Amino acid sequence: MPDLKELYEAVVRGDAKTTQAITQQALAEGVDPLELVNGYMVPAMDEVGRRFECNEYFVPELLISARAMKGALELVRPILTARGDQPLGRVAIGTVRGDLHDIGKNLVASLLEGGGFEVIDLGVNVPPEKFIATITEKQANIVAMSALLTTTMPAMKTTIEGLKQAGVRDKVKVLIGGAPITQQYADEIGADGYSENAVGAVALAKKAMGAG
Amino acid sequence: MHPLIQQLLAQGPVITDGAWGTQLQARGLALGEFPDAWNLSRPDAVAEVARAYIEAGSQIILTNTFGANSIRLGDHAAAGKAPEINRRGVEISRAAAAGRAHVFASIGPTGKLLMNGDVTSEEMRAAFAEQALALAKGGADALVVETMSDLDEAVLAVEAAGQTGLPVVACMVFDSGKDKDRTMMGTTPEQAARTLSEAGAEVIGANCGQGIAGFVGIGRRLRAATDRPIWLKPNAGLPVMVDGHPQYNVTPEEFAGYVPQLLELGVAFVGGCCGTRPDFVTAIRRQLNR
Numbered sequence: 001m002p003d004l005k006e007l008y009e010a011v012v013r014g015d016a017k018t019t020q021a022i023t024q025q026a027l028a029e030g031v032d033p034l035e036l037v038n039g040y041m042v043p044a045m046d047e048v049g050r051r052f053e054c055n056e057y058f059v060p061e062l063l064i065s066a067r068a069m070k071g072a073l074e075l076v077r078p079i080l081t082a083r084g085d086q087p088l089g090r091v092a093i094g095t096v097r098g099d100l101h102d103i104g105k106n107l108v109a110s111l112l113e114g115g116g117f118e119v120i121d122l123g124v125n126v127p128p129e130k131f132i133a134t135i136t137e138k139q140a141n142i143v144a145m146s147a148l149l150t151t152t153m154p155a156m157k158t159t160i161e162g163l164k165q166a167g168v169r170d171k172v173k174v175l176i177g178g179a180p181i182t183q184q185y186a187d188e189i190g191a192d193g194y195s196e197n198a199v200g201a202v203a204l205a206k207k208a209m210g211a212g
Numbered sequence: 213m214h215p216l217i218q219q220l221l222a223q224g225p226v227i228t229d230g231a232w233g234t235q236l237q238a239r240g241l242a243l244g245e246f247p248d249a250w251n252l253s254r255p256d257a258v259a260e261v262a263r264a265y266i267e268a269g270s271q272i273i274l275t276n277t278f279g280a281n282s283i284r285l286g287d288h289a290a291a292g293k294a295p296e297i298n299r300r301g302v303e304i305s306r307a308a309a310a311g312r313a314h315v316f317a318s319i320g321p322t323g324k325l326l327m328n329g330d331v332t333s334e335e336m337r338a339a340f341a342e343q344a345l346a347l348a349k350g351g352a353d354a355l356v357v358e359t360m361s362d363l364d365e366a367v368l369a370v371e372a373a374g375q376t377g378l379p380v381v382a383c384m385v386f387d388s389g390k391d392k393d394r395t396m397m398g399t400t401p402e403q404a405a406r407t408l409s410e411a412g413a414e415v416i417g418a419n420c421g422q423g424i425a426g427f428v429g430i431g432r433r434l435r436a437a438t439d440r441p442i443w444l445k446p447n448a449g450l451p452v453m454v455d456g457h458p459q460y461n462v463t464p465e466e467f468a469g470y471v472p473q474l475l476e477l478g479v480a481f482v483g484g485c486c487g488t489r490p491d492f493v494t495a496i497r498r499q500l501n502r
Contacts, residue, residue, distance in 0.1 A: 055389045058398025060327055098244020100286070103325050103396075150451045150458035150486070151233070151243045179387075185453050 014064030094126030128162030228483030302350025417443030448487030460487030
């Protein structure tokens with residue numbers, strides 16, 4: 001039986017190799033995959049988030065831990081899918097139309113995956129139609145939009161208007177983020193939530209799914 | 213120290229310029245349109261912005277080349293035109309300056325993270341080298357590596373810029389962490405100052421990021437960490453959206469009111485970033501009784 005405490009530690013320090021090795025060994029020995037995820041990996045990502053909030057960790061450490069977690073999830077997910085366990089939620093994420101910046105969006109996508117969400121990454125310069133199609137065709141529960149520029153943030157508003165016109169606005173929670181975004185702007189355009197950083201975005205998504 | 217920097221410092225604090233993108237928007241640049249492409253399609257409008265800053269009192273103006281590296285251009289319509297956009301950008305600023313101001317050419321980040329593996333350091337180095345060379349050929353007096361969040365990327369840009377033999381200014385964005393005094397990647401002003409000096413930057417600084425109040429602390433820490441001259445270009449705070457348009461609520465006078473504090477710290481170059489305009493430069497000039 002592998003030391004599962006070490007699984008937690010490995011995710012916290014971003015050690016992908018050890019994270020995967022322990023996960024593999026534990027699964028081979030019949031440990032419940034959900035126990036690995038909920039008992040060790042998710043708490044480890046919570047600890048990573050806590051360290052980020054207190055300035056012990058910055059973006060590089062977040063990315064490394066999220067990557068370690070993702071590697072382990074790739075081993076766990078097929079088992080969960082096979083037995084019919086659903087992910088926490090399905091997120092359609094993208095940088096809005098006219099904006100080509102993806103560093104923040106990619107970081108949020110990695111952390112959401114690490115947090116147990118299925119993430120459909122629509123890339124950059126995403127028109128409202130693409131978000132709408134992902135909601136109707138892939139049953140996304142959350143739309144997560146990013147914009148880095150003050151000049152492109154109005155596209156968030158047009159996307160939300162597009163969702164309304166297509167009649168899918170009430171099927172999803174809309175979360176937004178990016179350097180110029182504020183809570184006030186989120187309220188103004190009728191988004192369901194805003195986070196100023198990627199760690200907060202995961203908490204927000206969990207809350208949106210009623211799991212927060 | 214490079215003779216040009218020495219000459220500039222000898223005249224006392226140097227006033228640089230303010231934001232360009234918002235000025236181009238005021239002249240019809242569409243939301244989301246790539247500003248640097250206007251060096252080819254609307255050079256008249258770009259020249260107007262340059263002239264507005266010079267007339268306001270800028271002793272140094274930058275160039276409309278912030279995003280014109282081949283990685284950022286990616287699959288944009290202007291892809292492949294990076295050298296031309298850069299060269300024209302310097303020529304436009306030079307012609308507008310007509311000897312009244314120095315032209316420091318802008319080099320911004322690629323928009324990709326090295327540690328994400330989307331791009332290699334060799335690719336980044338090559339993109340910056342191509343841009344720096346084109347800016348030098350256009351006749352730039354110096355190169356400004358600005359708005360950097362990742363120290364590794366900044367070092368690649370500074371080294372590539374240094375290859376031209378022109379003096380290099382290097383500045384980063386300190387807007388993260390609970391005290392908003394680190395870059396997104398966690399770099400402190402002290403680490404930035406040391407590493408960028410070692411990479412060959414003649415002038416070290418900070419731009420964009422939080423509003424000007426926070427630049428007092430950052431300027432002080434940069435000043436203490438290096439003997440190189442310090443360059444600061446703060447934002448006019450964070451924007452609020454009014455009727456779908458971003459509005460910065462800091463006035464030119466409020467902004468310029470912080471300048472004496474920055475100069476007391478020994479900051480050598482002062483200007484503005486997002487949200488600042490030619491009237492901010494005028495307000496700084498008045499503050500300096502010029």
